[in-house]
Amino acid sequence: MNKKEKIEFRIDNLKDHSDGFVVPSAYFDDMEDRIMSKISMDKAPENKNITPWNNWLFIGASVAALLLLSVFVFTPEKYIKFDGLLQQEVSVVEWDQYAVFEESWIVEELEQNLSLPDDLVYQEDIDFLMDEDITNDEIIAAINE
């Protein structure tokens, strides 16, 4: 048994090729009609009901919203509050700790994602892929895809 057959043999041994999925009964029966009705619905022009009344209502609502917004924006505050700023203050040491943590996390992630599966070091797998005339680039791309 050559290496290719060995691979096929292993996967064939998994079980038969059925997958366990089922469909509702009679699902395929009227599919042509359902597809045609979807196509005709997609083709139907949109019925946009734009009336002058709607336009005036929109303009009026916009003006009211702008007036309301200007009341909040232009009302001066008597006191400047520092409580919020104090709560958000983070020391330089804490920032450094955070940066070190994040860096180590990124390195860890990269190591995990870039590491090749252990089984790839097996000579027979490498031989199999080489026998199939698969280039190095294709093998690497296939791992990452």
Next chain:
Amino acid sequence: MSFIKHEETFEKGFRLIVSTYKERLYWLIRRIVISHDDTDDVLQDTFVKIWQNLPKYRGDAGLYTWLYRIAVNESLGFLKKKKRLILGLSDYGEILAQKLESDVYFNGDEFQLILQKALLNLPDQQRLVFNLKYFEDMKYKDIAKILNKSEGGLKANYHHAVKKIEEYIKTH
């Protein structure tokens, strides 16, 4: 194919394509998006796209390859959209695996469930190649045309997929 060349018989030709390929495209899509409801949506969108592009079909690729390519693109696009909307991360496969356990349209035995979970653990490209080769029993030459990839790359994809599935099954 002669039906779709004339405007008066175009719909008849299209209906013929739907009735010929609906089941094959359904199973292709189902194995990618997993749930029946999502498959129904993607299948309908696929046929709408086929309807829209059929007048431009020149026949240089086989009809079967052309239809499969549209269905694969629609399915992968659907998965990408779901991943972006739901998580923005790549563990959408885990969600699909959980849904599969309670899916009324999945009646596979314990082994088939583990096999599907192993498949959902694979990157989309490897899962797709495995599905086309293993379940659809397609030749690498045909898969290469559908996915626009080299046969060597697909063989490597399939090989890695098989290894990962075996490893998953051994440990679960």
